[in-house]
Amino acid sequence: MSHLLHLDSSARTDSFTRRLGEAFAEAWEGGGGEVTHRDLAADPVPPIREGWTRICDTLLREGITDIARYPEAVRTEQEREAWAVVRPLLDELVAADAVLIGAPMYNFGIPSALKAWIDQVTFPRMVLAPRKFVVVAARGGVYGPGTPRALRPQRPLPERLRPRPLRGRGHRGDRRRTRQLAGRPRPGRPGHPAPGVRRRRAVPGRRTGHQAGRLPHPEGGLSAVPWIWLLLAGVVEVAWAQSIEPTRGFTRLPQSALCLVLMLGAVYLLSRALRDLPVGTSYAVFTGIGTIGTVLTALAVRHEVPSPTTLAGLTLITAGLLTVHLGTPTP
Numbered sequence: 001m002s003h004l005l006h007l008d009s010s011a012r013t014d015s016f017t018r019r020l021g022e023a024f025a026e027a028w029e030g031g032g033g034e035v036t037h038r039d040l041a042a043d044p045v046p047p048i049r050e051g052w053t054r055i056c057d058t059l060l061r062e063g064i065t066d067i068a069r070y071p072e073a074v075r076t077e078q079e080r081e082a083w084a085v086v087r088p089l090l091d092e093l094v095a096a097d098a099v100l101i102g103a104p105m106y107n108f109g110i111p112s113a114l115k116a117w118i119d120q121v122t123f124p125r126m127v128l129a130p131r132k133f134v135v136v137a138a139r140g141g142v143y144g145p146g147t148p149r150a151l152r153p154q155r156p157l158p159e160r161l162r163p164r165p166l167r168g169r170g171h172r173g174d175r176r177r178t179r180q181l182a183g184r185p186r187p188g189r190p191g192h193p194a195p196g197v198r199r200r201r202a203v204p205g206r207r208t209g210h211q212a213g214r215l216p217h218p219e220g221g222l223s224a225v226p227w228i229w230l231l232l233a234g235v236v237e238v239a240w241a242q243s244i245e246p247t248r249g250f251t252r253l254p255q256s257a258l259c260l261v262l263m264l265g266a267v268y269l270l271s272r273a274l275r276d277l278p279v280g281t282s283y284a285v286f287t288g289i290g291t292i293g294t295v296l297t298a299l300a301v302r303h304e305v306p307s308p309t310t311l312a313g314l315t316l317i318t319a320g321l322l323t324v325h326l327g328t329p330t331p
């Protein structure tokens with residue numbers, strides 16, 4: 001039977017991440033799976049202390065990476081006390097085939113209760129694959145003008161626990177589901193356990209034999225991607241600008257169709273960049289690339305030589321684009 005470890009960390013009992021996590025766990029149980037639920041907010045784990053760090057030092061020094069051999073690094077009374085906290089958490093984690101983490105955003109990060117759990121169960125060169133990690137995230141802050149949309153430090157921490165970063169559909173799926181929720185969930189509405197439905201509490205001591213894999217290096221380094229979308233949008237915009245004149249005032253059908261396709265393509269690519277970059281920056285870069293590209297293309301194709309004044313303007317635009325890029329935080 002497949003086993004899900006379900007972690008909640010919202011301080012609210014009436015919570016989006018709890019509601020989404022509950023739906024996930026119910027679907028898991030509906031498919032014949034078993035669920036262990038740990039409520040880190042209601043039943044917090046303590047922060048790591050000296051004994052924990054000493055166990056960790058021994059693991060490193062003696063090159064112990066097999067989780068089953070961790071007890072060998074527990075030697076002193078202080079370390080035994082620390083291990084008494086770690087062991088049930090680690091047993092739960094090892095016994096799970098998948099881990100579902102409810103992670104609300106608190107002050108641009110994850111709740112301290114969740115962070116404490118991560119600190120307790122994460123050891124050097126630990127192997128957790130092939131377990132799947134699913135993060136259900138929610139955030140709801142009001143951002144004033146100028147707040148970078150890229151400011152999302154909530155993501156990296158849960159990602160450190162994933163055998164493979166869940167890019168693309170995983171994140172967007174979470175975001176989409178979160179957006180669909182209007183208003184705060186109420187007990188008795190979908191997502192709350194139906195009367196009589198009970199979830200098993202955490203039970204230490206169960207293990208399964210899972211094999212190799214590695215924790216990923218934190219953050220996969222995709223920060224250039226939105227800029228690439230923006231660059232492509234600018235390039236297509238240049239092609240679009242060049243395609244306008246051959247339409248002869250939109251009197252020629254094939255040319256007009258091409259022109260409209262290029263225009264829509266440029267707007268679509270711009271919209272992809274806007275998922276991660278601020279609209280002001282994106283639009284400035286988009287139009288800047290368009291301006292420079294159009295002048296250069298006119299020079300190459302129609303031999304329209306720009307005047308010195310135009311060249312000076314283009315140089316200023318290029319310098320402006322570089323400044324905008326340097327001044328924009330990467331997502």
Ligand SMILES: Cc1cc2nc3c(=O)[nH]c(=O)nc-3n(C[C@H](O)[C@H](O)[C@H](O)COP(=O)(O)O)c2cc1C
Pocket residue numbers: 010011012014015016017018103104105106107108109138139140141142
């Ligand atoms: C202490 C606290 C800090 C928060 N900080 C942020 C924040 O920095 N950014 C944000 O977008 N939302 C923030 N929020 C709003 C929560 O992310 C939002 O209410 C979310 O729905 C919480 O998830 P939950 O419904 O599962 O509890 C904060 C909420 C609380 C209670």
